[in-house]
Amino acid sequence: xxxxxxxxxxxxxxxxxxxxxxxxxxxxxxxxxxxxxxxxxxxxxxxxxxxxxxxxxxxxxxxxxxxxxxxxxxxxxxxxxxxxxxxxxxxxxxxxxxxxxxxxxxxxxxxxxxxxxxxxxxxxxxxxxxxxxxxxxxxxxxxxxxxxxxxxxxxxxxxxxxxxxxxxxxxxxxxxxxxxxxxxxxxxxxxxxxxxxxxxxxxxxxxxxxxxxxxxxxxxxxxxxxxxxxxxxxxxxxxxxxxxxxxxxxxxxxxxxxxxxxxxxxxxxxxxxxxxxxxxxxxxxxxxxxxxxxxxxxxxxxxxxxxxxxxxxxxxxxxxxxxxxxxxxxxxxxxxxxxxxxxxxxxxxxxxxxxxxxxxxxxxxxxxxxxxxxxxxxxxxxxxxxx
Numbered sequence: 449x450x451x452x453x454x455x456x457x458x459x460x461x462x463x464x465x466x467x468x469x470x471x472x473x474x475x476x477x478x479x480x481x482x483x484x485x486x487x488x489x490x491x492x493x494x495x496x497x498x499x500x501x502x503x504x505x506x507x508x509x510x511x512x513x514x515x516x517x518x519x520x521x522x523x524x525x526x527x528x529x530x531x532x533x534x535x536x537x538x539x540x541x542x543x544x545x546x547x548x549x550x551x552x553x554x555x556x557x558x559x560x561x562x563x564x565x566x567x568x569x570x571x572x573x574x575x576x577x578x579x580x581x582x583x584x585x586x587x588x589x590x591x592x593x594x595x596x597x598x599x600x601x602x603x604x605x606x607x608x609x610x611x612x613x614x615x616x617x618x619x620x621x622x623x624x625x626x627x628x629x630x631x632x633x634x635x636x637x638x639x640x641x642x643x644x645x646x647x648x649x650x651x652x653x654x655x656x657x658x659x660x661x662x663x664x665x666x667x668x669x670x671x672x673x674x675x676x677x678x679x680x681x682x683x684x685x686x687x688x689x690x691x692x693x694x695x696x697x698x699x700x701x702x703x704x705x706x707x708x709x710x711x712x713x714x715x716x717x718x719x720x721x722x723x724x725x726x727x728x729x730x731x732x733x734x735x736x737x738x739x740x741x742x743x744x745x746x747x748x749x750x751x752x753x754x755x756x757x758x759x760x761x762x763x764x765x766x767x768x769x770x771x772x773x774x775x776x777x778x779x780x781x782x783x784x785x786x787x788x789x790x791x792x793x794x795x796x797x798x799x800x801x802x803x804x805x806x807x808x809x810x811x812x813x814x815x816x817x818x819x820x821x822x823x824x825x826x827x828x829x830x831x832x833x834x835x
Contacts (some may be wrong), residue, residue, distance in 0.1 A: 450595075450644035450671045452703050458834035460695070460723040461751040461827070466672075466703055468534045468594035469641040470526065473501045475703060475725040476827055478710055478820040479536060480732070484509050485529040487817070488733045489809035492530045497786050498818040499825070502534040502594070504728050507587050508543035512570055512577075516590045524592030524639050536728075537593035538707075539584040539626075541600045541648075542676075544568040544577075561601065563618065581625035585633075585645075592637040595644045597674065598626040603652045605678045605686070612652040619650050620664050627668050644671035646705060653679060653686060655693050662694035672726075673698055674705040681709030681729060684718055691722045713744060713763045713823055714756040720827045721751045732820050736812035739768045739801050741779050742819040746826050750834050754827070767812070772798045785818035787811040 452466040464475045480487045480495060483506040487495050495503065505525050522528035525535055544559055544566045559568040565580035584599035600619045603612050630645045637643050647665035651657030665673060675694075679686035687709065698704060703725045709715055710729030719727060732742070743765045744758025756763060765779070775795050778788040787797075792811055800808030 449642050452672070452701060454701060456832055456834075458831045459721070459751045461720050461831045462704075462723055462725055463828050463831045464703065464725060468502075468644065470532060470534045470594050471501065473534055474828065476716075476720045476824045477501060477726055478716060478824045479504050479726060479728040480817050480821075481506075481728055481730045482529070482531075482535075483730070484513070485525060487813070489737065489813040490733075490817070494786075494810065494814055495531070495817070496533070498814060499821050500533070500817065502536060503531065505535055505537045505591060505593060506540070506543065507537050507584060507591065508540035510537075510591060511540065511587050512572055516587060520590050520638065524590070524637065526592060534594040535591075536595040537588045537591050537597065539588065539597040539599040540579055541566075541584070541597075542602045544579050561618075563621075565599070565622075566601075581622040582629045585626050585629045589633065589637045589643065592639050592641065593643060594641075595646060595672070596630075597646050598623045598648055598670075600648045600650055600676060602676055602678065603650055605653045605683075607652045609654050609657070612654050612657055616651050616657050616661055619648070620661070623647050623665060623668060627670065646670055646672040646674050646703075648674045648676045648707070649694065650676055652677060653690075658690055658693050659697060662697040666697060666699055670702070672703040672705060674707050675724075676707045680706055681711065681715065681727075684715055688718060688722050691724065695723055710820060713742060713746075713758075713820065716820065716823055717746065717754050717756055717827065720824070720831075721754060727824075732816035733813045735764070736816045737809050739766055739812075740816075741765045741767055741797075741812060742816050743780055746823060746830075749830060751831070754830070767794065767798050767801050769798075779815055783815065783819065784822065785815045787815045 454464040456463045466473050480500050480503050482503045567578045581599040588596040599622050601615045603615045647670035649661045649665050651661045705726040706724040710727040711731040742763050744763035747757050748754040772794040776793045
């Protein structure tokens, strides 16, 4: 089963935990992204060393490759990738629209949205596919994730009120269809284990639509509530504004997931302060591969006084810079990640990065993922200490 316990609040910041068939997750939590069944450059032992309690998989990508026949023959995503802790899978709603549209430059048809679902173009080979709400849930049942997401239409921020309302009504109908299909299959994967289902609040940057969506999604009976849309995680001012619009309408006894949030450390601080519980972002591993390492510290003893301090802009150290050529100290002296604790130095990491040695990507990714998880641990401890 799935259950969420809200343990403590301080101002709007929350601490809790939820249980799944593959283990317990403590919130607030950052979730590393494993788009194609792997957190890039890391094996499951590496990911576990970062203290990750849950990771993400991507329905769209795994459906296209390796495909559901391979996935079912492996016994699901957990077995396939060798990860025995919780997994959340998205529904593919964002990818079928964004990646399908990207094929336009190859003269392929754009994604086509209908009441029944979305017909889209594979970014791999231009083949055509169709996702309905029911199919999106069935794919996730075959993946066997612990948390599934409903199929939704991610509306651009600049969408007109009339179009945003049309898309939102469709998203709500799809959400109900996902819920009904989930119920029909007894809320279980094809492997017989309970799967939680989260609804998604949409509505672009229209306050009335966001509030309508929060009320509608909260009323259906999902296990958790996600906040989606172009703004979330990309525009933090807008993200906080969205939460202010809908916070009072969200169930207090269910986790709140900010989709795609976690590019910079300060983003996590602001999101926890606003009352979000769960976050994911590709940035920590992508930044690592591109030579950007997180450096900095949380200061303050309560949500109101939290600040992120770093000598580098946004807490980002560029390891390729010449200034590190003879710096034989860890990325951070007090960092407990495997990379820092084993004594790998900035000079060595710079050498690996500049020579494109594969070891660099592993060491850098371990640091960045652990940095974000350690930050959520510190935020959690700070909220608990405020009791």
